[in-house]
Amino acid sequence: MSRCLPLRLSPALALIVLAAGCSTRSPAPPPPPRAGAIPVEWLRSETTSRQAETSFRRRVVQVAMTEWRRWGSQAMHRNGPKQGDRGYAEWVAHYWKVATGRDLRAAWSGAFVTYVMKEAGADSSWPGTGSHAHYIRWATENRKQRRGHFWARPLSEYAPKPGDLVCNSLESGIDYDRQPDRNYASHCDIVVDVRDGWIAVIGGNLSNSVAKRPLMTDPSGRLINPQPRNFDPAVRNWFTVIETRL
Numbered sequence: 043m044s045r046c047l048p049l050r051l052s053p054a055l056a057l058i059v060l061a062a063g064c065s066t067r068s069p070a071p072p073p074p075p076r077a078g079a080i081p082v083e084w085l086r087s088e089t090t091s092r093q094a095e096t097s098f099r100r101r102v103v104q105v106a107m108t109e110w111r112r113w114g115s116q117a118m119h120r121n122g123p124k125q126g127d128r129g130y131a132e133w134v135a136h137y138w139k140v141a142t143g144r145d146l147r148a149a150w151s152g153a154f155v156t157y158v159m160k161e162a163g164a165d166s167s168w169p170g171t172g173s174h175a176h177y178i179r180w181a182t183e184n185r186k187q188r189r190g191h192f193w194a195r196p197l198s199e200y201a202p203k204p205g206d207l208v209c210n211s212l213e214s215g216i217d218y219d220r221q222p223d224r225n226y227a228s229h230c231d232i233v234v235d236v237r238d239g240w241i242a243v244i245g246g247n248l249s250n251s252v253a254k255r256p257l258m259t260d261p262s263g264r265l266i267n268p269q270p271r272n273f274d275p276a277v278r279n280w281f282t283v284i285e286t287r288l
Contacts, residue, residue, distance in 0.1 A: 080256050085242055086117045090235040092204060098288040099205025101162035106232045106244045109158070113252035120249040125150075137246070142170050152177075154246025155207065155230055167191045167288065174228040178209055179221055181284045191288045194218070200283050201263030202241055206233045207284040208257065208265055217281045230284070231255070236263070 084091060088111060094100040112133070114122025123130050131147055138146040141156035153172035160168065167190070169177055181194035194209075196218045202208055211217070212227035231243035234254070239261075244254045257280075258266045267280040 080118075081237065081240060082118055084235070084237060084240075085254060085256050086115070088115060090204065090242075092236050094204035096205070096286075096288060098162060098164075099203070099286055102158060102205040102232065102286065103234045105158045105161045106234055109154070109246075109252050110234075110244050110254055116251060116253040117255070120251060120253055122251055122253075125247075125250040138172060142172055146172070148172075149247060151229055151245060151247035154252070155232065158232055164191075164288070173225050174209060174230050175221070175224070175226045178228060178230070178282060178284070179223070182218070182221065182282070191286070193285045193287060194282045195285055197265050197267055197281065197283060200285055201259070202233045202236070202265060202283045203286075204233050204236060205286045207231065207286075208233060208241070208243060208280060209282045209284065210278040210280040212278065214279075216279065229278070241265070 088107070090103060090107070094103050110116070113130070116122040125131055125134055125147075134147050134150050134153075135145055137150055137153045137157040138144055138148075140160050141153040146153070150172065152174045155174070156168060156171060156177070160170075169180055171177055177192075178194055181190075181192045184190035185193035185195060207230045209228060209230040212229060216222065216226060216228075229245065231245035233241050234244050235242040236259075239259055241257050241259055242254055243257055244252065246252050248255070258269055260266055265280055265283065268278070269280070
């Protein structure tokens with residue numbers, strides 16, 4: 043074991059030696075995440091900067107981007123078409139029909155995700171549900187049992203890629219390890235692009251429309267929770283990434 047020896051040194055040299063070899067002070071913790079400038083042009087782009095890894099992932103991104111363009115390519119604004127505008131309620135009904143086989147016009151963000159997955163070719167690999175909580179619990183169980191093509195992972199375990207989903211709870215007291223067995227209020231978006239420090243995600247029923255938004259990631263590419271308040275005032279509880287394994 044090495045140790046500091048008592049030597050006769052000048053006061054100045056003693057301080058240098060102490061700082062170099064005898065100090066046991068831990069390094070300062072990293073500062074909390076701060077939002078940098080949102081890469082607006084990247085976010086607004088109608089093409090993606092990073093190609094998804096598999097053909098299924100690419101189809102997921104393609105379908106999500108097609109629907110985003112259908113609803114006015116909304117990114118830094120939410121002033122495009124709304125569900126109540128002419129022709130768009132029919133699209134919401136179509137999302138429900140493809141997702142669940144039912145003709146509904148209820149809250150539709152979960153139906154939108156299932157529509158994208160089904161249109162991309164997931165078929166029976168993805169449940170026919172309009173409930174985010176349903177498929178989050180299902181994907182969590184998939185990971186526990188190491189089965190299926192979609193695994194819900196904790197944020198600390200996995201960096202989201204194009205074709206994955208990122209999900210949050212809109213209720214307090216819910217996280218990856220504490221999910222109630224009911225249809226709790228939640229929301230998931232589809233990852234369509236990734237760059238250093240950011241992911242771009244598309245979701246349905248955001249301000250009664252389809253929109254793309256940025257979320258910050260850490261240096262390892264993992265989603266930050268909570269997101270910095272200055273551009274995500276809701277500071278929702280992001281708690282899982284659903285990994286696509288197709």
